[in-house]
Amino acid sequence: MKVGIIGLGYWGPNLLRNFLAQPDVTKVTGCDLNPSRIKSNKLKFPNAEFTEDYDQILKGDTDLVVIATPVATHYPLAKTALENGKHIWVEKPFTASVNEAIDLIETAERKNLNIFVDHTFIYNGAVIKLKELVDKGELGNILYFDSERINLGLFQKDVNVVWDLAPHDLSIMLHLMNQKPKSITATGIANFNGMENLAHICVYFENNCFAHFHVNWTSPVKIRRMIVGGDKKMVVYDDMENMEKIKVYDSGIDIKSTEKIHEALVQYRIGDMYSPKVIQVEALSLAARECLDAIKENRLPKTSGYDGLEVVKILEASDRSIKNMGQIIELADLISA
Amino acid sequence: MKVGIIGLGYWGPNLLRNFLAQPDVTKVTGCDLNPSRIKSNKLKFPNAEFTEDYDQILKGDTDLVVIATPVATHYPLAKTALENGKHIWVEKPFTASVNEAIDLIETAERKNLNIFVDHTFIYNGAVIKLKELVDKGELGNILYFDSERINLGLFQKDVNVVWDLAPHDLSIMLHLMNQKPKSITATGIANFNGMENLAHICVYFENNCFAHFHVNWTSPVKIRRMIVGGDKKMVVYDDMENMEKIKVYDSGIDIKSTEKIHEALVQYRIGDMYSPKVIQVEALSLAARECLDAIKENRLPKTSGYDGLEVVKILEASDRSIKNMGQIIELADLISA
Amino acid sequence: MKVGIIGLGYWGPNLLRNFLAQPDVTKVTGCDLNPSRIKSNKLKFPNAEFTEDYDQILKGDTDLVVIATPVATHYPLAKTALENGKHIWVEKPFTASVNEAIDLIETAERKNLNIFVDHTFIYNGAVIKLKELVDKGELGNILYFDSERINLGLFQKDVNVVWDLAPHDLSIMLHLMNQKPKSITATGIANFNGMENLAHICVYFENNCFAHFHVNWTSPVKIRRMIVGGDKKMVVYDDMENMEKIKVYDSGIDIKSTEKIHEALVQYRIGDMYSPKVIQVEALSLAARECLDAIKENRLPKTSGYDGLEVVKILEASDRSIKNMGQIIELADLISA
């Protein structure tokens, strides 16, 4: 397998390092329009090759094109790669619009090529454990999902805080739930350069389940925390904890049947807590492995274009909802549009 | 001053104790329809008097009637007290509707009587310090206010989580801001008995400021946290901390003018943090003092019926918005309704 | 049972309240030389009787004399009570010296009376859970015990920080271990009034087990934390945590046999953690119950004079060791002295 990586910014060196470490990858080529980035990566990765010409990657002998450029360029680069018969790996968020995502998925299917969307957190030890807990029914039915990802962060020039931070949490939520969201409402505020720096997204599901996401670039404290509330147990996933990232609470709400209607029907219960050990393997190395294996086995990867599309739907809907002060957006309407 | 307290539930004994401790209160009478509550309070407060007949309080020689009953009964009790020439103290939330609140305010003004609404947190040392910081301009312009009040809590029989928990945070927010909210949008979910157990409220202000409130009875962890983001400094108020409840961060966003438009315009800055000492006096004792002083001085108390009304507006609007999946509600429309 | 309580200082009202609540206690009499203390307690506890004359307690119709006075007065009061045929409850530390403790134990045995020493923490839910874990072998062999009890605290006039704070942790440690300590060494410093305000005590056991205690009145932060290291599991008990006071770590050291001697013999292992639910009953109420039951059943209570003596041995030895800059003191030598 020959891998070409376009875009050597913040995430590029991690991609280079991880693809170089895969035993079945025979060549890794890095590409960036900025010569100084090529120079610094050349020093760190003497085994990789480098070019400033992305057509060499998109049209050369590459098997897999990794796209790690600003989101607005994902679609044209990915489209060209697919049309030249390359499998693609695209950084999150998959595309800048639902229509772009659908077009890429259709193109890949027509050409029998693979799309891998880099929702890295799906390969993170804590999320793997969370998924395990949900799937074996330890939490019972999921009542709600609440996520907070806030800190003092660099403003992105091209996207607002929703497109920058929410894809992580949206992809985790969609991965855990065994159903699709129905509609969303979002609110936010742009205090500085016209891009929202703080936003809240609420997601409704069919069966009375509800999810909420708080993203913020202007918080004095850094919080990375998720609560998954089940009717049997509840989990808190705190990514700022060094050791105990996942805590499972045998706590919850009990509904007692009672003769006197409306009296003490609902009671709470506090039990033990436990914090399972979480595997420590680098998520990106598991992601690279899954991408390559899926290509070899000619199957959808765990995080395919379809997963990327679901996230982009919510992002696009959020922008629309924020502009209309929390207007409800049916996700189904995005496609027919 | 003679004080009569109606409702000796959870909060009643605190009210008894604090009014008994005021030097200018000559008589405190507790009242409840439940004889066992009267019995247990009699043991604890041998200096107080007790009755099961609330008309004795509402129509007797009481100067101040303290109403600590379920919210649905606030209006009839308060109305009777005012019409019998008594000043009133009403537990939060002030009333069950905007119309009730307006009617009580008008009645009190006509009869030249005082309404005190027990937004106890306004008298809490941490909130007093927060208000001081905001008023002396240490935070600069307030960009946003974010509040979280979640835990595993007893379900109320008569109200949802918004009416139970949000009045605390709404009253703090309104106290800190020097402007009135314009509109709100709210979402939530009722997983058990038809009453919302989890909700989010977003509040819009005129000048691009934004507030958000998360209240939840079904969280496995207890969080009581507020962030006030200013354009100069930012504050985190964590009520679960034993000592350092207030932290002031000299951190924020700097906007640099630059020739290259769209490049590095917005940067973040991290500086020192400090945690000011907070006074430790019991908030309810300061509240009782303020209520009595305002009556004596014939002036509005710090937490008057007007403050109670502003909170009730948002509560009523939230119910309406939740039912319509986040529909925007203009607060001005509630009154004319 | 008639109970007389001598000393109505900080702890006195808690004793009054808890003995008044025991169903088999027919009379509780409070006693203090200070009339203002009697006055304030009379208001709070209208069902108790009060006297300024301690002979009324020591020589009257009392069955159980509760001694909650400064430690220097424990011995004379306790001795008189025993000689007048009363059972005794003595606050921690039991006595001001080993000799006093031994004399009281001998007197009580001669007169067939009970001594209860108020090591309240033994009746605390977290310690009960800890004891359960140790006794069922979940931790394996205990390797070490490490305790920290530090804060900014009121200086006691009559005792140093060791006599004030260490009895709590020493009593817990002795309760958990199924063996007696052999020798101790202690160090400390007196920065202010000649009384040590900071001290460290190290305790040696026969079988290579080791315990350490840090007590400090001059710490800017409050820490109440114990680590119990077993060769199977390890426990952290953090009394400052609201909910998760006890954490059990399936972590530890594994010894691998290997051909290459001295290579990788000792490895560490990190596994799951869990935090068991802890009962929330007030410790002092369980203590009062145990004291009364032991008298009725004519048996030693869980915290008897013998337990008090073991703590006093370490306290007396610590004073001696601190004065000699950490000199080792054999506990057996204290008795023969």
Next chain:
Amino acid sequence: MKVGIIGLGYWGPNLLRNFLAQPDVTKVTGCDLNPSRIKSNKLKFPNAEFTEDYDQILKGDTDLVVIATPVATHYPLAKTALENGKHIWVEKPFTASVNEAIDLIETAERKNLNIFVDHTFIYNGAVIKLKELVDKGELGNILYFDSERINLGLFQKDVNVVWDLAPHDLSIMLHLMNQKPKSITATGIANFNGMENLAHICVYFENNCFAHFHVNWTSPVKIRRMIVGGDKKMVVYDDMENMEKIKVYDSGIDIKSTEKIHEALVQYRIGDMYSPKVIQVEALSLAARECLDAIKENRLPKTSGYDGLEVVKILEASDRSIKNMGQIIELADLISA
């Protein structure tokens, strides 16, 4: 300047990277007896040279020999380097004994060469800030120093936990204090392979100041915390905190003069806390810079052989004291020995 680094274990790559980054370093040669370590470092650092023959470093054209080997080999390597006219950088702990340290210092002085001991923490932003606070008198007189460095750690084959972990904290303490320690007492326990895995060191100073160090390889939780108690302010340095590593408490003890002797003489005071911003530069890069500058300017570096010697004195005394169950050791006696 030509730099040769002997020992490419855990710390070696950091040394390579940091010396390669110094502009006045023209050549960096890495050396290890283990070819696989050379191979892996060669890949990472294509600009460095490598050799398996340490005589090439010790006797070649090197200006500065960096010794990052097990402590038992520090002395022979350092001695040879000095005798061949090389400046030396030695990892902590400086040597395996006081006599070795003295001999190296004398050799270096005779040959007018520099010894740099790598007490890296002295160049850490938090410690730089701490030193600044102490030196400008913000804490007042230092009353005590308390340090805890515990975790579940790899057992070293050649040294106990004192020689492995304590040098960090001892070097920080000696750096902050403007006086030398007088005597020490230490206790510990060896539960596994004959090497102490847990130890406590107490250090006495002339003026009633006291320091304590807890080091432990067998703790289920990781703690890296120091308290410096001054008579004006107190500081907590928590290295596990992401942002607020240093907290300065305007809290302490006030001594009131009073007519009634022994009454309320000593009171505590709680004031504001603040957490100063700490510089984020990598400590090792500042250390490398200081080492090279000191050589160029022909002066003692901030962490010289003398500083290394003071730490080794306490380590050697601790071993002796632990073997004698806390026996007091006068540090002056170590030299004449």
